[in-house]
Amino acid sequence: MISVAIIGSGNVAHHLIKVISKSKNLEITQVFARNKDRLKGLIDPQKITSNLAQIKPADVVIICVTDGSVVAVSKEIAFNNQLVVHTAGSLNLDVLDSKNRKGVFYPLQTFSKDKEVDFSKVPLCIEAENEKDLQLLEVFAHELSSSVYKIDSQQRKALHVSAVFVSNFVNHLYTIGNAICQEHQIPFEILHPLIQETAQKIMHLSPVQAQTGPAIRHDDTITQMHEAFLLEENQKNIYKLLTQSIQDHVKKL
Numbered sequence: 001m002i003s004v005a006i007i008g009s010g011n012v013a014h015h016l017i018k019v020i021s022k023s024k025n026l027e028i029t030q031v032f033a034r035n036k037d038r039l040k041g042l043i044d045p046q047k048i049t050s051n052l053a054q055i056k057p058a059d060v061v062i063i064c065v066t067d068g069s070v071v072a073v074s075k076e077i078a079f080n081n082q083l084v085v086h087t088a089g090s091l092n093l094d095v096l097d098s099k100n101r102k103g104v105f106y107p108l109q110t111f112s113k114d115k116e117v118d119f120s121k122v123p124l125c126i127e128a129e130n131e132k133d134l135q136l137l138e139v140f141a142h143e144l145s146s147s148v149y150k151i152d153s154q155q156r157k158a159l160h161v162s163a164v165f166v167s168n169f170v171n172h173l174y175t176i177g178n179a180i181c182q183e184h185q186i187p188f189e190i191l192h193p194l195i196q197e198t199a200q201k202i203m204h205l206s207p208v209q210a211q212t213g214p215a216i217r218h219d220d221t222i223t224q225m226h227e228a229f230l231l232e233e234n235q236k237n238i239y240k241l242l243t244q245s246i247q248d249h250v251k252k253l
């Protein structure tokens with residue numbers, strides 16, 4: 001049995017508490033939440049503390065707080081020489097306080113409290129200071145997902161930047177598409193099949209092979225017409241920049 005303590009009560013903590021609670025080989029011993037109400041109904045209230053100093057040693061201690069608070073929280077932990085990991089994409093392993101053994105447990109997925117995620121398919125990126133801890137993290141991660149990768153801090157940063165492009169930025173482009181539809185009284189749902197097909201296509205083709213549209217065809221009259229159609233400055237600039245980026249990328253091939 002691997003004992004786990006969780007520090008945090010946000011999106012990632014919610015999903016971790018749910019999935020770890022289902023595993024027969026893992027046990028959540030304690031959870032720290034500044035506001036205990038945030039974990040209502042998720043876990044036995046007796047396991048929740050709002051005093052970080054009361055968190056006791058466990059085989060794996062997971063800090064899942066906002067990136068800006070990871071350093072301070074790791075310093076505030078009262079015990080030492082335990083495996084303490086953070087869940088951030090862009091923070092180095094060594095930002096954690098040196099009184100404990102350092103590790104990273106980065107789940108490469110977008111988590112919101114109210115949206116279910118099939119955790120068994122979430123890629124889990126692990127890193128640790130020493131081989132023994134890495135092995136423990138590997139066993140722990142395999143209890144939760146079939147997709148486990150040993151990724152160092154530099155690779156994880158690159159992965160996070162890549163993830164921002166393929167997820168956060170793409171989602172913002174949905175937001176722009178939605179706004180344009182709304183302005184013209186078109187239901188956004190009409191674009192759902194296109195969104196789905198675009199995402200599914202790159203499971204079979206490389207992103208470059210899958211690229212279509214006026215930019216790659218160099219249909220310059222159409223791209224100019226689209227630029228003129230867009231009145232909002234950011235939308236116009238994003239359209240121009242992405243069009244240029246698609247065309248420049250093809251030139252380099």
Ligand SMILES: NC(=O)c1ccc[n+]([C@@H]2O[C@H](COP(=O)([O-])OP(=O)(O)OC[C@H]3O[C@@H](n4cnc5c(N)ncnc54)[C@H](OP(=O)(O)O)[C@@H]3O)[C@@H](O)[C@H]2O)c1
Pocket residue numbers: 008009010011012013033034035038064065066067069072073087088089106107108109110111112
């Ligand atoms: N969400 C994702 O999709 C995702 C995916 C992969 C990795 N991550 C990483 O996972 C970590 C947590 O992200 P999240 O999305 O779960 O964040 P979140 O939903 O914003 O939750 C952040 C948590 O941090 C707590 N917190 C903030 N400052 C604190 C402090 N000084 N002391 C103690 N607790 C503090 C908050 O407490 P209060 O509720 O009291 O404010 C909250 O419980 C981050 O490092 C993030 O980069 C997130």
